[in-house]
Amino acid sequence: MAQRFARLWRVSSSSSATLSNTFRSRPWVSKRYLFDAGSSAAAATAFGGKTKAALIFGGAASTFVLATYYQLLHPGSLPIQEGNGLHPDSPQEVSAGPTVKTGLISYSEVQTHNTATSCWVIINGEVYDVTELLETHPGGKHVILKVAGTDATRIFTPIHPPNVLDTWPDLVKVGRVDPDTIPALSIEPSEEEKRIAEARAALPHPAAALNLDDIETLAETVLSSTAWAYYSSAGDDEVTNRENSAAYWRLWFRPRVLNKISHADAATTLLSFPSSLPIFVAPAALARLGHPGGEVNITKASAKEGIIQGISNNASCSIEEIMEAREPGQPLFFQLYMNRSREASESLLRKVEKAGFNAIFLTVDAAVPGKRERDQRVKGEFSVCPAVNGTDRAGNGVAQAISGYQDPDVCWADIPWIQNITKLPLIIKGIQCVEDAEKAYETGVQGIVLSNHGGRQLDFSPAPITILQELRQRKPDLLDDKNFHVFVDGGVRRGTDVLKALCLGARGVGLGRPFLYANSLWGEEGVRRAVQIMREEIVTGMQLLGVTSLDQLKPEMVRYVDRDPVHVPPTPRFHTPRNPTTSQS
Ligand code: HEM
Ligand code: HEM
Ligand SMILES: Cc1cc2nc3c(=O)[nH]c(=O)nc-3n(C[C@H](O)[C@H](O)[C@H](O)COP(=O)(O)O)c2cc1C
Structure with missing residues (x-):
């Protein structure tokens, strides 16, 4: 990861404008976006919107840093071609797609690859060997290990750029899963998705x-x-x-x-x-x-x-x-x-x-950001925005260089x-x-x-x-x-x-x-x-x-x-915070 970042870092500053113009997604709005989780439409909505990143973080120097960092996290969303300013030794490695092996694979075979030494996942019917990715995954390795040997489509789709799998170098495509072998259970919506779907279906008219x-x-x-x-x-x-x-x-x-x-x-x-x-x-x-x-x-x-x-x-x-x-x-x-x-x-x-x-x-x-524990608890170990938090998903501290664009030294002058x-x-x-x-x-x-x-x-x-x-x-x-x-x-x-x-x-x-x-x-x-x-x-x-x-x-x-009024009615404002203690995934 650090090595790859070092390579990407060598994008010449003259190309920073191009990069900033090609910012296309707003990763931070897509997180667990459960309106229509699991469908590619959701992913398209979540990641397809125009970004204001270049605008928010604009300015030549910072745009360069952020664009580079963004590129690191979402390589698929920015076109990288030879001659675009990358160091001569990097384009091939960065743009190399997954290596295709062969085969129609049974779900039960996929299930056996559920460890850090051999880790497979299914996304949209394709089986990927993500063993190498574990160490470099921007979201951390534990989240992938949790879905190792299973169909990860539903959790993957809403929070990843649509074309990231075609361009990320550490992925190996093993082949397609035999759909007939997938047990019905593996496409069951999560408890949270069910809860939300039911609640939305039961919503009264706004006038209520x-x-x-x-x-x-x-x-x-x-x-x-x-x-x-x-x-x-x-x-x-x-x-x-x-x-x-x-x-x-x-x-x-x-x-x-x-x-x-x-x-x-x-x-x-x-x-x-x-x-x-x-x-x-x-x-x-x-x-x-x-x-x-x-x-x-x-x-x-x-x-x-x-x-x-x-x-x-x-x-x-x-x-x-x-x-x-x-x-x-x-x-x-x-x-x-x-x-x-x-x-x-x-x-x-x-x-x-x-x-x-x-x-x-x-x-x-x-x-500086306040300490919002409810927010921190629900997100779990790896899910706080890297730019805001000042550390990247793999814990490499890459974003230390960025640590949020908001200036703590804003002052009367x-x-x-x-x-x-x-x-x-x-x-x-x-x-x-x-x-x-x-x-x-x-x-x-x-x-x-x-x-x-x-x-x-x-x-x-x-x-x-x-x-x-x-x-x-x-x-x-x-x-x-x-x-x-x-x-x-x-x-x-x-x-x-x-x-x-x-x-x-x-x-x-x-x-x-x-x-x-x-x-x-x-x-x-x-x-x-x-x-x-x-x-x-x-x-x-x-x-x-x-x-x-x-x-x-x-x-x-x-x-x-x-003095306080006679009694405090049970409005949500005065509820004890829920403080969820487990991640939903
Ligand atoms: C160049 C890289 C990035 C920059 C500059 C950036 C910047 C930001 C900013 C400014 C916020 C708003 C924080 C607030 O006002 O509370 C935010 C929130 C968020 N970002 Fe990012 N972000 C970046 C990359 C990512 C990536 C790659 C992900 C994950 C895929 C991500 C996930 C999130 C999430 C989930 C939030 C929402 C709420 C929160 O954590 O407070 N960000 N980001
Ligand atoms: C087949 C491959 C992949 C699988 C199975 C996978 C799986 C996951 C999972 C389960 C999460 C959820 C973390 C959470 O619960 O908060 C996650 C987060 C993330 N993934 Fe992946 N991922 C894969 C590939 C990639 C690739 C290639 C990238 C490259 C950009 C990437 C970038 C991220 C980022 C930035 C997050 C953090 C999102 C957040 O916490 O807001 N992933 N991934
Ligand atoms: C989820 C959320 C995000 C917020 N984001 C910003 C922000 O980006 N900029 C800002 O100046 N204030 C932000 N605020 C603060 C609001 O502008 C406002 O001060 C605050 O919500 C008022 O309190 P109330 O939510 O009890 O009405 C945010 C508040 C919430 C709840």
């Missing part, structure tokens, strides 16, 4: 979901354990995640009555862009893990419901796909992580501005740097105390998001609504400045949560997980349903509070009660 907790409860039933763990997980003991919601329960209203409230309107503007509600889609990665339509479903639903979507820097749909789905004039915000390569960030900013995004949200609370590059409104996302809110205000950005990344980063970071309260007490002028927008996100699940934040001076409120869950259930329709639920709750809440427009919401309409 009465609140966002219903959506979350249903989503857990249809998501693969990997996707559920990724979406739901939070940092350490997940205290911040629960507190994000619970803190809203300590704010109580002081409702006014006998106002005429039959016509209440919850429309507003966020950064001067119209929004039918004071909520927006908080940018969140990997919407395709839950539904093949991914972020595009959310774009379409946002247009129809008149709200604004934030697109994650790690979205699983490309900017092109999102822009194609966008309605004319539909406002969209782009969330940026600062790249270690400032060149890459600069070219991304220019691309995003040119594409027509309306604002930049710079996320600053994820300089980067703000004027971004302001110099783009004229788009700039919002700093992830402010967690009043001092930093003030500091952000002084930089001249157009706003901030009080956020702790949905509790996924630092546990015991305070609930954003409590930071807003403190801001209201200590820096009301900052909240009252019409040219500075303070948003909050985290744990918002009810219309009344939104109204409380607005009373205290927030201009808008972001929701993250609810839209991912709704998308996982019913795609675009699900996201629309989630917005409609919020619309009903916000408008009803306004009317019962005695207001007909959002500008009538005032700080004196809420008060802080320093």
Whole structure:
């Protein structure tokens, strides 16, 4: 592996542009993608989408490194031909396909090759001798040994590029299996696949979901354990995640009555862009893990419901796909992580501005990844993204050179740097105390998001609504400045949560997980349903509070009660984490 990497490393830098242009797959969105697991259609969907890798990780130097690393992991997806810049001694070895022996082989014979000294697997009817591959397999050898001597098609297909078997050098094709000898059992769907298929078949109409907790409860039933763990997980003991919601329960209203409230309107503007509600889609990665339509479903639903979507820097749909789905004039915000390569960030900013995004949200609370144990547990030993984790699948530490593109040294000096590059409104996302809110205000950005990344980063970071309260007490002028927008996100699940934040001076409120869950259930329709639920709750809440427009919401309409409510209803938000302890494979 190390040797092969060393060879691939010698791709000349002049060919890096070509390589970056040929990035074709998004491996990280395909993981255990169980919508239609096992079929080649699933693999095509999972791996065929246009990638934004070059865009995300763009910039000559980093693209070169990443393209090379990607090439190492997915050689089949990038054409390598002689004369393309590879070192003269490497093309033959890299592009050599499997050696074909002969024969129609019985399943029982395959079964005898189930050890590290002789390891065969069946994929799409072909029998492969993968003994040599064991040591170099990017996913680690243990995962292959688990399926040694069996038909591995179902587990292989959804997580590998479609043509990888034709090009990977360490594979030996032994021949075709005699289909008549395969016992019916070996094509049985896994327990998880069965569970998901049944749950999807039993899904009610979206209208049956009465609140966002219903959506979350249903989503857990249809998501693969990997996707559920990724979406739901939070940092350490997940205290911040629960507190994000619970803190809203300590704010109580002081409702006014006998106002005429039959016509209440919850429309507003966020950064001067119209929004039918004071909520927006908080940018969140990997919407395709839950539904093949991914972020595009959310774009379409946002247009129809008149709200604004934030697109994650790690979205699983490309900017092109999102822009194609966008309605004319539909406002969209782009969330940026600062790249270690400032060149890459600069070219991304220019691309995003040119594409027509309306604002930049710079996320600053994820300089290093939080410790998300639910996510780690379910994935098992080898399944954490190599680029994020800083180690490759075979444990060779190849990705040490990359260790994620997000720059841990993102700092205040980067703000004027971004302001110099783009004229788009700039919002700093992830402010967690009043001092930093003030500091952000002084930089001249157009706003901030009080956020702790949905509790996924630092546990015991305070609930954003409590930071807003403190801001209201200590820096009301900052909240009252019409040219500075303070948003909050985290744990918002009810219309009344939104109204409380607005009373205290927030201009808008972001929701993250609810839209991912709704998308996982019913795609675009699900996201629309989630917005409609919020619309009903916000408008009803306004009317019962005695207001007909959002500008009538005032700080004196809420008060802080320093105790928990009488009882905590059994909503999923307050469940003990499931913490699955075994890998699903
Ligand atoms: C050039 C190589 C790669 C780069 C730069 C890269 C980058 C990334 C990034 C930025 C994320 C998002 C993390 C987050 O925001 O939480 C991610 C997630 C992920 N990647 Fe990769 N990736 C690469 C290769 C791969 C490969 C080869 C696989 C496996 C076939 C993979 C599997 C995953 C998975 C399963 C996730 C999802 C969720 C998670 O683990 O947090 N990645 N990757
Ligand atoms: C017949 C050959 C192969 C078999 C049976 C096989 C099997 C597997 C299995 C079972 C996993 C699942 C790991 C998990 O549960 O997380 C896996 C992961 C992986 N395989 Fe393969 N594989 C084969 C060939 C290849 C080849 C040729 C590549 C070259 C690119 C490759 C790249 C990967 C990567 C990057 C992962 C990590 C995916 C992740 O954890 O997200 N595999 N493989
Ligand atoms: C699965 C998931 C992925 C996320 N990815 C990103 C991201 O790529 N960029 C970002 O700025 N925030 C990201 N966030 C944080 C959200 O923007 C938002 O701050 C958070 O989800 C709000 O909390 P909530 O989920 O309780 O509504 C992510 C959140 C989740 C749940």
